[in-house]
Amino acid sequence: MMLNSHDIQQIIPHRYPFLLIDQVIKMIPGKTITAIKNVSASESYFQGHFPNEPVMPGVLIIEAMAQAGAVTLLSLEAYKGKLAYFAGIDKVRFKRKVIPGDQLRLEIEITRTKGLIGKGIGHAYVEDALACTAEFTFAIGK
Numbered sequence: 001m002m003l004n005s006h007d008i009q010q011i012i013p014h015r016y017p018f019l020l021i022d023q024v025i026k027m028i029p030g031k032t033i034t035a036i037k038n039v040s041a042s043e044s045y046f047q048g049h050f051p052n053e054p055v056m057p058g059v060l061i062i063e064a065m066a067q068a069g070a071v072t073l074l075s076l077e078a079y080k081g082k083l084a085y086f087a088g089i090d091k092v093r094f095k096r097k098v099i100p101g102d103q104l105r106l107e108i109e110i111t112r113t114k115g116l117i118g119k120g121i122g123h124a125y126v127e128d129a130l131a132c133t134a135e136f137t138f139a140i141g142k
Contacts, residue, residue: 001027003071011074012067013083017044020064021071021106029075033108035068041100056098061132062089065122069108069136073118079140087117088137095130102126116140 003024009015020037027033039056046054070084098104105125112119117139124132 001029003027008071012070014067018063019067020060021067024068024071027072027075029072030113031072031110033068033072033106035064035071035106035108037064037104037106039098039100039102039104043100046100054100056102056104058092058094058132061094061098061104061124062092062122062134064104065106065108065124065132065134066136066138068106069110069120069122069138072108072110073113073138073140083141085139085141086136087139090135090137092132092134094132096126098124098126098131104131 005022008021008024009019021035022038024033024035045057045060049055049057066086073079073084074082106122108120108122110118110120120136122134122136123130
């Protein structure tokens with residue numbers, strides 16, 4: 001299942017400048033998703049992070065992974081129209097810098113759900129190089 005930016009905005013409430021995924025290239029709703037974030041030099045955070053060596057902030061990489069996970073969860077009929085919130089972030093590791101011009105590929109697997117709480121694992125890649133990995137706990141809310 002492929003989704004463009006307009007489709008994504010029908011599922012999650014995030015909007016520019018905080019919508020951090022540009023497209024979904026494959027998804028099994030509620031289970032797995034592969035999404036793309038095109039990292040552009042014009043993004044405002046690069047003005048201060050860092051002026052002479054622009055690097056995408058790690059917290060925004062984590063947020064992009066969380067948004068991708070939210071898209072796959074909120075695509076399920078039971079969760080349509082709801083919000084997905086962070087309940088925890090564990091085992092985060094950053095492996096390489098993400099810089100302007102990179103294309104971040106976000107691969108998320110939902111590993112467990114019970115009621116409105118669940119867990120997932122995320123990996124962010126630039127080409128075939130692992131940039132970040134993390135485990136998430138989430139809560140579905142209204």
